[in-house]
Amino acid sequence: MDTTEFGPSQLGTRAHWDHVYEREARFTAQGFSRFGEDSVEKMVDWTLENVPAASGPQILEIGSGNGTLLFALRDAGYAASHLTGLDYSSDAVKLARLIAPTRNGEEIAFHVCDFLRDSPPFTTGRPDASGSWDLLLDKGTYDAIALGEKDELGRSPQAAYPAQASRLLKEGGYFLITSCNFTEEELKASFIRPETNFEFHSRVKHPSISFGGKTGNVYTTVAFKKIS
Numbered sequence: 001m002d003t004t005e006f007g008p009s010q011l012g013t014r015a016h017w018d019h020v021y022e023r024e025a026r027f028t029a030q031g032f033s034r035f036g037e038d039s040v041e042k043m044v045d046w047t048l049e050n051v052p053a054a055s056g057p058q059i060l061e062i063g064s065g066n067g068t069l070l071f072a073l074r075d076a077g078y079a080a081s082h083l084t085g086l087d088y089s090s091d092a093v094k095l096a097r098l099i100a101p102t103r104n105g106e107e108i109a110f111h112v113c114d115f116l117r118d119s120p121p122f123t124t125g126r127p128d129a130s131g132s133w134d135l136l137l138d139k140g141t142y143d144a145i146a147l148g149e150k151d152e153l154g155r156s157p158q159a160a161y162p163a164q165a166s167r168l169l170k171e172g173g174y175f176l177i178t179s180c181n182f183t184e185e186e187l188k189a190s191f192i193r194p195e196t197n198f199e200f201h202s203r204v205k206h207p208s209i210s211f212g213g214k215t216g217n218v219y220t221t222v223a224f225k226k227i228s
């Protein structure tokens with residue numbers, strides 16, 4: 001059995017995420033971190049260490065939801081004008097824009113965009129989004145995409161993701177992903193392919209749990225680097 005394939009679930013639909021963010025906007029209008037604050041902190045710490053704010057990096061979050069990770073990067077010193085979020089849920093984008101003023105993050109750009117189908121937003125001054133970004137971030141989006149319906153040829157929806165991520169990155173750029181569905185080995189198998197030019201760069205340590213005599217991580221965070 002291919003452990004990198006899941007059956008379709010509600011979590012793989014845009015309608016589900018619209019509903020989630022529409023409710024979140026009605027009940028909190030603040031935004032909280034899926035997977036907990038700890039996962040945000042660890043992704044921010046990795047970024048500070050490997051893609052310093054002083055280098056003026058262009059950073060794109062794929063599936064930015066309520067914007068929590070991008071707001072945390074801004075708080076850590078990254079220029080808001082270099083931070084961009086995209087999400088295919090218009091309610092997510094509405095919520096992130098609603099929260100932004102309360103989080104001092106007005107200038108972060110949030111776009112409605114289906115990462116697999118639409119042309120993602122560009123960085124300023126570039127004619128095309130290809131090769132634009134120094135860092136791509138994903139926290140839970142690849143997981144959600146993997147829960148979508150297969151196409152008429154039986155291809156899993158996440159199959160197109162690695163090449164699209166690579167296309168958007170500059171050479172030498174990084175892709176940092178946190179997943180609660182895939183192990184490090186599964187992520188490596190999906191992302192390190194001839195068409196992506198990704199190599200493994202590093203991993204972030206998370207607390208582990210033991211169950212039924214086995215030990216594993218609650219979630220996995222891995223960084224890939226795009227090589228020439």
Ligand SMILES: C[S@@+](CC[C@H](N)C(=O)[O-])C[C@H]1O[C@@H](n2cnc3c(N)ncnc32)[C@H](O)[C@@H]1O
Nearest residue numbers: 017034063064065087088089114115139140141
């Ligand atoms: C588990 S949530 C994570 C949200 C955010 N990264 C966080 O950690 O709070 C998954 C997000 O991916 C978005 N998403 C799913 N498929 C997408 C696609 N094809 N293009 C863009 N966004 C997508 C959903 O709308 C949702 O906001």
